[in-house]
Amino acid sequence: MLGVCDSLNDLLTPCVCVDEDRMLANIDRMADLARSSGVALRPHIKTHKSIRLARAQIALGASGITASKPAEAMVFIEAGFTAITLAYPLFHPQVVREVLAAAARHGTALRLIADSPETVAVAADASHALGQHTEVQLKIDVGLHRCGVDPYSRDAVSLALAIARAPYLAFAGILSHAGHAYASGSADAVRRIAREECATMADMRARLEAAKLEVPEVSVGSTPTVLLNDGLDGITEIRPGNYVFLDRMQISLGAARPEDVALTVLASVVSSNQQYAIIDAGSKVLSSDRGPHGSDNIPGFGIAVRLNNPSDQPFVISQLSEEHGFIAREGRPLAVGEKLRIIPNHACPVMNLTDRFVMVRTSGRCTAVPVDARCTSSQAPLPQSAST
Amino acid sequence: MLGVCDSLNDLLTPCVCVDEDRMLANIDRMADLARSSGVALRPHIKTHKSIRLARAQIALGASGITASKPAEAMVFIEAGFTAITLAYPLFHPQVVREVLAAAARHGTALRLIADSPETVAVAADASHALGQHTEVQLKIDVGLHRCGVDPYSRDAVSLALAIARAPYLAFAGILSHAGHAYASGSADAVRRIAREECATMADMRARLEAAKLEVPEVSVGSTPTVLLNDGLDGITEIRPGNYVFLDRMQISLGAARPEDVALTVLASVVSSNQQYAIIDAGSKVLSSDRGPHGSDNIPGFGIAVRLNNPSDQPFVISQLSEEHGFIAREGRPLAVGEKLRIIPNHACPVMNLTDRFVMVRTSGRCTAVPVDARCTSSQAPLPQSAST
Numbered sequence: 001m002l003g004v005c006d007s008l009n010d011l012l013t014p015c016v017c018v019d020e021d022r023m024l025a026n027i028d029r030m031a032d033l034a035r036s037s038g039v040a041l042r043p044h045i046k047t048h049k050s051i052r053l054a055r056a057q058i059a060l061g062a063s064g065i066t067a068s069k070p071a072e073a074m075v076f077i078e079a080g081f082t083a084i085t086l087a088y089p090l091f092h093p094q095v096v097r098e099v100l101a102a103a104a105r106h107g108t109a110l111r112l113i114a115d116s117p118e119t120v121a122v123a124a125d126a127s128h129a130l131g132q133h134t135e136v137q138l139k140i141d142v143g144l145h146r147c148g149v150d151p152y153s154r155d156a157v158s159l160a161l162a163i164a165r166a167p168y169l170a171f172a173g174i175l176s177h178a179g180h181a182y183a184s185g186s187a188d189a190v191r192r193i194a195r196e197e198c199a200t201m202a203d204m205r206a207r208l209e210a211a212k213l214e215v216p217e218v219s220v221g222s223t224p225t226v227l228l229n230d231g232l233d234g235i236t237e238i239r240p241g242n243y244v245f246l247d248r249m250q251i252s253l254g255a256a257r258p259e260d261v262a263l264t265v266l267a268s269v270v271s272s273n274q275q276y277a278i279i280d281a282g283s284k285v286l287s288s289d290r291g292p293h294g295s296d297n298i299p300g301f302g303i304a305v306r307l308n309n310p311s312d313q314p315f316v317i318s319q320l321s322e323e324h325g326f327i328a329r330e331g332r333p334l335a336v337g338e339k340l341r342i343i344p345n346h347a348c349p350v351m352n353l354t355d356r357f358v359m360v361r362t363s364g365r366c367t368a369v370p371v372d373a374r375c376t377s378s379q380a381p382l383p384q385s386a387s388t
Numbered sequence: 389m390l391g392v393c394d395s396l397n398d399l400l401t402p403c404v405c406v407d408e409d410r411m412l413a414n415i416d417r418m419a420d421l422a423r424s425s426g427v428a429l430r431p432h433i434k435t436h437k438s439i440r441l442a443r444a445q446i447a448l449g450a451s452g453i454t455a456s457k458p459a460e461a462m463v464f465i466e467a468g469f470t471a472i473t474l475a476y477p478l479f480h481p482q483v484v485r486e487v488l489a490a491a492a493r494h495g496t497a498l499r500l501i502a503d504s505p506e507t508v509a510v511a512a513d514a515s516h517a518l519g520q521h522t523e524v525q526l527k528i529d530v531g532l533h534r535c536g537v538d539p540y541s542r543d544a545v546s547l548a549l550a551i552a553r554a555p556y557l558a559f560a561g562i563l564s565h566a567g568h569a570y571a572s573g574s575a576d577a578v579r580r581i582a583r584e585e586c587a588t589m590a591d592m593r594a595r596l597e598a599a600k601l602e603v604p605e606v607s608v609g610s611t612p613t614v615l616l617n618d619g620l621d622g623i624t625e626i627r628p629g630n631y632v633f634l635d636r637m638q639i640s641l642g643a644a645r646p647e648d649v650a651l652t653v654l655a656s657v658v659s660s661n662q663q664y665a666i667i668d669a670g671s672k673v674l675s676s677d678r679g680p681h682g683s684d685n686i687p688g689f690g691i692a693v694r695l696n697n698p699s700d701q702p703f704v705i706s707q708l709s710e711e712h713g714f715i716a717r718e719g720r721p722l723a724v725g726e727k728l729r730i731i732p733n734h735a736c737p738v739m740n741l742t743d744r745f746v747m748v749r750t751s752g753r754c755t756a757v758p759v760d761a762r763c764t765s766s767q768a769p770l771p772q773s774a775s776t
Contacts, residue, residue: 012480046710068711088711089659091725092400115659118724146666146712147659179709271477271503271535278534284740288676294707294714319682321567322434322736323456323476324534326682336506337479348710352672353740 007364008307013268013339014281016350016357017366022262023244024056030226030243031061037232042066042085044221044241047348049373050357051079053244064109066221066239067373070099075373077108085111085219085239087175089119089139089147096126104132111172115139115148120162120169127168135172136163137217140204142197144179144293151204157211164213173217173236174204178225183295187228187254194225202234224255242292247347249291252298258343265342265350266307266358267325269334276318276326277334279304281342283320287349298345301325307339317342395752396695401656401727402669404738404745405754410650411632412444418614418631419449425620430454430473432609432629435736437761438745439467441632452497454609454627455761458487463761465496473499473607473627475563477507477527477535484514492520499560503527503536508550508557515556523560524551525605528592530585532567532681539592545599552601561605561624562592566613571683575616575642582613590622612643630680635735637679640686646731651745653730653738654695655713657722664706665715665722667692669730671708675737686733689713695727705730 005011034041041061045054046068054065054076064083067073073086077099084103090096090112103110114120114136127134138160141148149156164171181193197220205215220226221239223246232238242250245263250256267281283301290296300316304327315334319326325342327334334340344350351357351371358366393399422429429449433442434456442453442464452471455461461474465487472491478484478500491498502508502524515522526548529536537544552559569581585608593603608614609627611634620626630638633651638644655669671689678684688704692715703722707714713730715722722728732738739745739759746754 012483091656091658095400116724119659141661145661145663146709146714148661150661268479270479271507273529273533273536273538275533283675283677283737287671288678288682288737289671290676293709294676321534321681322740326534336504349671349676352710 004368005366008266008360008366009339011266011358011366013266014285015266016285016354017264017266017341017360018245018357019262019264020359020361022260023053024060026244026246026260026262027057027060030240033226034238035061039232039235040237042083042219042237042239043244044068044087044239045076045373046072047241047244048351049371050369051076051372052369054081057244066241070095072373073099073110074102077102077106077110079372080106081108083109085113085137085175087113087177087239089113089115091118091122093122093126096122097129100126100130100132100134104130109135111135111137113137113139113175114159114163117159117162120159120166124166124169133168133170135170137172137175137219138163140174140176140201142176142178142200143193144177146179148176151200156204157207160208160213161211171213173215173219174201174208175217175219176201177221179222179293181222181225182249182253182292183297185297190224190228190253190255191230194229197225198231198233198235205234223250224253227255228253242347245347248298248303248343248345249295251343261343263344263347263350265302265344267304267340267342269336269338269340270324272329272334272336275328277329279317279325279327279340280323281325282323284322285350285353286317286320286325286342286344287346287353288320289346289349291346292348302342302344304340304342307341310341315340393754396654396748396754397727399654399746399754401654402673403654404742405652405654405729405748406633406745407650407652408747408749410648411441412448414632414634414648414650415445415448418628421614422626423449427620427623428625430471430607430625430627431632432456432475432627433464433761434460435629435632436739437759438757439464439760440757442469445632454629458483460761461487461498462490465490465494465498467760468494469496471497473501473525473563475501475565475627477501477503479506479510481510481514484510485517488514488518488520488522492518497523499523499525501525501527501563502547502551505547505550508547508554512554512557521556521558523558525560525563525607526551528562528564528589530564530566530588531581532565534567536564539588544592545595548596548601549599559601561603561607562589562596563605563607564589565609567610567681569610569613570637570641570680571685573641573685578612578616578641578643579618582617585613586621586623593622611638612641615643616641630735633735636686636691636731636733637683639731649731651732651735651738653690653732655692655728655730657724657726657728658712660717660722660724663716665717667705667713667715667728668711669713670711672710673738673741674705674708674713674730674732675734675741676708677734677737679734680736690730690732692728692730695729698729703728
């Protein structure tokens with residue numbers, strides 16, 4: 001099913017395209033930022049779910065990778081990645097045992113996170129049962145109010161102590177994700193959130209050290225807070241994901257320029273009426289995300305430029321059906337069959353909606369690449385014991 | 389990878405579940421409605437993308453199926469379905485040739501639709517090149533302003549004549565989709581749109597007959613306009629899709645009761661903070677759709693009930709990250725590990741986000757079923773000639 005061709009004009013649509021040069025430049029830029037800031041880089045591969053791209057990130061300086069779910073991590077464990085953070089609080093004993101056993105089998109140094117007594121206990125029990133030590137980081141809520149402990153609650157220190165005291169667990173420091181930066185709407189607001197995150201994490205570290213705990217890692221993530229950070233004081237590791245591709249949200253926050261965006265969706269006009277040109281990329285290609293974490297401060301679902309006249313004024317995709325996008329034509333011609341390149345609002349769910357993408361070289365050469373860890377979010381995972 | 393177990397409590401989460409009894413009741417009810425209305429039923433399989441479910445629809449009275457894209461149709465052509473409407477205006481010569489050739493090879497009576505001179509020409513050329521006749525329906529825009537010709541434009545009659553006069557095409561009537569009903573907000577408004585659609589289509593038929601064209605089929609679709617229709621005057625065929633599962637949008641429109649909904653997402657609480665309980669179903673499981681076609685008249689992204697205490701007051705999922713859902717706890721306890729069943733706002737994209745779902749029988753018995761035509765929306769379809 002995979003293949004090659006020599007021009008975007010030869011591709012059938014809709015099609016998810018990655019500009020290789022831009023992607024490599026983005027990977028390089030982040031690796032440089034990490035090096036110059038003296039922090040480790042452990043990129044989040046939920047953005048691309050691709051073994052090939054994760055290998056490129058490692059080759060260009062990443063010290064490991066971050067995965068969003070057990071099934072996603074399993075793909076990279078089995079592919080031989082040696083350092084993985086599974087940045088999801090796991091509560092299910094069977095799942096934790098399986099992922100730890102797989103990591104041991106493949107020689108992966110797997111870090112887990114915890115944010116509740118339940119998640120600490122499950123990690124401790126599974127590690128004990130397997131007779132192996134597991135590094136666990138304490139997840140800190142720095143403002144997204146999703147997972148993580150309140151850094152100013154008593155739970156924060158007591159949970160860290162519980163991790164450190166569990167016979168088969170090693171306390172591996174603290175970890176946060178300032179995902180609320182996406183809804184902040186401006187570069188200044190992102191910078192403020194990034195400063196607050198550093199301050200909160202430094203404060204947390206100090207309180208843990210006061211409780212006689214060593215804090216080997218202070219890990220933060222999110223592409224905008226890393227790219228727009230004024231400094232990474234006290235941070236030892238960053239875990240951005242989206243930066244490999246970037247998207248319309250990053251442009252809107254001032255974290256990227258349009259010419260940095262590496263992921264686009266190639267689409268064709270399939271119909272046209274008085275109000276709209278209709279394209280063959282809908283929510284089953286672009287997703288309905290207006291932005292990450294429910295942020296909805298950008299109008300529409302992507303911007304589209306003509307493939308063969310990219311300097312013409314871009315169009316906004318104003319509405320999505322499952323298989324169609326609506327473009328307000330505003331009187332401009334868009335002929336049936338014309339190809340458009342779309343910068344989606346949010347790149348990460350786009351990659352999750354395709355089995356493969358096209359890597360586009362400067363020469364125009366196009367190569368299909370599988371999305372290896374796609375569809376690891378929901379897979380009707382029946383209990384192992386009952387599998388047939 | 390597929391398997392069985394005896395209780396929802398044994399399933400790992402997140403997991404897409406289909407209640408078999410409810411689904412069969414929904415399929416039966418629609419088949420009865422079609423029979424009693426004297427119309428053919430050609431359900432849209434983009435909702436489930438499952439060969440097994442499409443076979444159940446045929447076994448219980450459907451005369452054929454409707455598919456949303458060529459790659460989706462191919463799965464059902466190859467599975468031996470004998471009557472398929474590919475309800476998408478196709479403009480790419482290679483795609484049309486391939487899908488028509490596959491239909492001929494497998495003995496499928498495949499209907500195409502057209503809404504522009506380009507799409508008529510491509511269907512005509514491909515049919516001519518293959519030396520086979522193709523049924524083509526004219527797509528009519530009844531108010532969604534997506535695909536379809538304006539029924540009151542001159543184009544409508546001239547395109548129908550162009551189809552009828554093309555040597556290898558057979559004019560197979562008119563087809564519409566009143567998807568704007570989803571944004572109408574009430575059962576009364578849906579009924580009004582359904583009446584308007586019938587009137588518009590009857591008028592269109594009369595104008596085509598005045599131009600000496602026979603109109604063998606007048607086909608309409610959309611679950612709410614079919615379920616809430618006061619009568620299907622002049623209609624010969626219906627193509628609803630969502631009715632097999634139903635969802636929160638259909639409840640909000642008055643087209644379904646909560647106890648009719650067959651598709652739910654089983655999720656677990658993975659974390660909890662002052663404001664929110666966090667579950668392991670995010671936009672990569674539920675999608676970010678608030679409703680079909682960009683409708684956003686329902687707050688939140690789904691309602692959740694406790695698996696083991698379903699009569700307790702439901703919770704609303706107020707925000708989504710990719711792998712997490714946020715539930716405003718409003719002071720009520722939700723413990724880490726507790727399982728919830730979610731009625732999503734829109735069922736169709738949920739099925740597109742999983743490789744398999746769990747069919748749940750009344751006994752509690754759970755069986756994994758593949759989503760056969762998943763991921764047929766965007767697959768980096770490189771040109772056939774260049775495939776390796």
